[in-house]
Structures are given as structure tokens and as C-alpha cells.
Amino acid sequence: MIEKKDTPPEHPVVEQACAVMRRAYELGWISTRDGNVSVAMTDRRGFLVSASGVVKHALVPTQFVFVPADQTPAPDAWPRPSGELELHRRLQALFGSRNLTVLHLHPTHIVAALYAGHRLAELSADFPEVTRYTRVGPDVPALPATSEELAEACEAAFQPALGPAPHIVGLDRHGVVAVGKTPWEAFEHVERLEHICRIALTASQPATTPQGVRHAALRP
């Protein structure tokens, strides 16, 4: 059970996590109450996760909930942790790092690319700006938000049979989950993938005005 006294008044990266969520809102990658973020406690006692339903463009460190590594929060814990707590809990345990951020957002072009049928790992392989720095994992199929199935599928996507774990995976009809040593590192993985999804979707759109027609229209 989560007790108020266990919640530390501050944490070195929680302020960064707040700044990341504010920036994600500014970029249109989440609406007001969307998305969530967790950061590991450096002493490995557990992690801090954003509270459920809070306004992300005004997120502050006191809106994080301490979740002990070895306990499940009581159903009446307040503030309530993010609805995606199980996803955060599984990924925090999977990586088991004292420097870990798990970031969940809904970036427009990544979701659009998934909706259009792109596989994000294949798409990103065409763009060295992504592959140099960001490993994109297998896409997670459309599953209900905040569900146990979604948390399980995300955990599986971050556990490759071979090679190192991905930095980011896409969730069909939903968003992404990214991990990093810091909130800004996780943010950068989202940013790189969002950028190339935007490029790919823009390139696949037919030109609004064929070149010949435009040139003809310019003639006196």
C-alpha cells in the first residue's frame, strides 16, 4: 500500500519528467490529460509515476506517486497512480535500472503511420537519423488502454529474443512507449520516430497540384 510519508518531496529527475510532459503537450503529442511517465528511484526502492488524470501541461513534481518495487498500490491509494501503472510497473521491473524513465505519449504522426499500416521498425530502417540512435521495437497491436493485456504486450515488445532491447515501441491506434536513462533521453527517441513518420506520411501523399498544371497556371 502506498503511504503519503513514503513519497519523497523531490527527486532529481521528476522536474525533468514534468518538463517533458509539458513539451509533449506543446507539440500536440498528447491532449490535456493524456500520457504518463515514470522514473526509477536511484535507491531502487521503487519508482515515481505521474498521477491519474492530472493536467499534463501543468504537471508538477507533487503530482507523482511513489510506487514501492515490491508492493501493489492499494485500490484506494490517493492520489491514484496513472491508469497505465501496470505498464510502468512491468517495464520498471524488466529493466531494473536506477536510471530509467518510461514515457508513454500519443504522438500524432506515429499513430497515423501505424493506422496507415506501416510497421515502425521497418519504416525506421530507411532513416539513418533514427537507426543511429534509436532502436525501434515490434509494434504492439491495438489493445484497450490501461489494460493488463496492453501492459503484457508492451513488456513482451521490450524483450527481444536476440540483441539489445528497443528504446521505443509503437502501440497501434494509441501511441508509443519509450525508455531512456533520463526523461529527455526517452523524449528524444519519441521525437526521432515522430519526425520520420511525419516525413513518410508526407511523402506518401499525392502532390496537391501536379507540376505541369502549376507551371501552366503561372504562364501569362
Ligand SMILES: [Zn+2]
Ligand atoms: Zn495512452
